[in-house]
Amino acid sequence: xxxxxxxxxxxxxxxxxxxxxxxxxxxxxxxxxxxxxxxxxxxxxxxxxxxxxxxxxxxxxxxxxxxxxxxxxxxxxxxxxxxxxxxxxxxxxxxxxxxxxxxxxxxxxxxxxxxxxxxxxxxxxxxxxxxxxxxxxxxxxxxxxxxxxxxxxxxxxxxxxxxxxxxxxxxxxxxxxxxxxxxxxxxxxxxxxxxxxxxxxxxxxxxxxxxxxxxxxxxxxxxxxxxxxxxxxxxxxxxxxxxxxxxxxxxxxxxxxxxxxxxxxxxxxxxxxxxxxxxxxxxxxxxxxxxxxxxxxxxxxxxxxxxxxxxxxxxxxxxxxxxxxxxxxxxxxxxxxxxxxxx
Ligand SMILES: [Zn+2]
Numbered sequence: 001x002x003x004x005x006x007x008x009x010x011x012x013x014x015x016x017x018x019x020x021x022x023x024x025x026x027x028x029x030x031x032x033x034x035x036x037x038x039x040x041x042x043x044x045x046x047x048x049x050x051x052x053x054x055x056x057x058x059x060x061x062x063x064x065x066x067x068x069x070x071x072x073x074x075x076x077x078x079x080x081x082x083x084x085x086x087x088x089x090x091x092x093x094x095x096x097x098x099x100x101x102x103x104x105x106x107x108x109x110x111x112x113x114x115x116x117x118x119x120x121x122x123x124x125x126x127x128x129x130x131x132x133x134x135x136x137x138x139x140x141x142x143x144x145x146x147x148x149x150x151x152x153x154x155x156x157x158x159x160x161x162x163x164x165x166x167x168x169x170x171x172x173x174x175x176x177x178x179x180x181x182x183x184x185x186x187x188x189x190x191x192x193x194x195x196x197x198x199x200x201x202x203x204x205x206x207x208x209x210x211x212x213x214x215x216x217x218x219x220x221x222x223x224x225x226x227x228x229x230x231x232x233x234x235x236x237x238x239x240x241x242x243x244x245x246x247x248x249x250x251x252x253x254x255x256x257x258x259x260x261x262x263x264x265x266x267x268x269x270x271x272x273x274x275x276x277x278x279x280x281x282x283x284x285x286x287x288x289x290x291x292x293x294x295x296x297x298x299x300x301x302x303x304x305x306x307x308x309x310x311x312x313x314x315x316x317x318x319x320x321x322x323x324x325x326x327x328x329x330x331x332x333x334x335x336x337x338x339x340x341x342x343x
Contacts, residue, residue, distance in 0.1 A: 047340045049098075149174070181220075201224070224240075243296040310334065
């Protein structure tokens with residue numbers, strides 16, 4: 001059974017194992033999907049285009065210590081979190097599309113159009129982990145008529161569909177592919193060959209996007225991604241309210257984990273006078289403390305641990321602070337723009 005999708009828009013049932021074959025968007029038969037994709041081929045490369053949380057560093061209207069320092073010192077500046085991942089070093093998938101994406105692409109030679117092609121991009125697709133503004137607004141910068149695939153949970157695709165400005169990404173050029181949680185898929189390249197990268201989305205304890213509070217929380221509001229290439233396994237968890245036993249099992253033994261580093265302490269933004277909200281209220285566990293991420297991920301046998309999605313109030317963003325030293329002493333790294341990881 002092959003179904004042609006005329007519009008590329010999601011049909012939750014069509015989500016599983018959808019892919020490109022020739023110029024057709026097809027759904028594989030259930031019989032074919034029982035076997036998960038092969039473990040992928042190539043060598044995993046991940047570049048952090050930006051690692052800041054919503055607002056970036058500096059944030060336009062913020063005069064906190066971190067934002068003032070970043071205005072004085074350009075090397076401290078950091079865009080909102082977007083990662084680029086590749087299995088072949090030639091084609092790249094973005095994980096989230098931050099409002100800073102245009103500048104982040106300019107600063108990343110791997111993502112520039114190939115020499116000799118008038119219109120081209122190595123970006124083969126975008127995979128979203130939620131519907132927060134800092135994860136989706138950069139999609140608007142990817143208009144201009146180049147094809148790529150957009151992968152997201154059906155709840156996130158529903159948000160994009162409800163906001164017609166995202167229709168600047170013509171469905172004919174940018175098919176929207178629903179992700180089913182727990183089902184591995186291998187994103188396709190523009191020539192319909194497989195990317196060598198196997199992706200599995202999974203639910204993470206969290207909360208609905210700020211601008212959607214009042215709407216019913218749903219499983220797609222906060223997801224993590226597992227990336228597999230050959231024997232290598234990396235995980236991306238940009239937002240996490242607490243480490244559930246299921247999540248701990250998934251992280252255990254990974255080669256590389258990018259984890260929610262939004263806040264150093266739960267009341268950090270309140271004490272700095274920046275907000276009335278705790279980290280927990282925003283759906284983020286803090287880095288420090290007995291229930292924090294450093295303690296929770298200790299002992300899971302993870303080879304490389306990296307904090308991403310760092311709020312501008314977080315002192316670990318500034319090398320030389322005692323908090324930065326504690327993170328490094330605990331075996332973690334703090335992601336900065338332009339870092340590359342080859343687990
Ligand atoms: Zn600030």
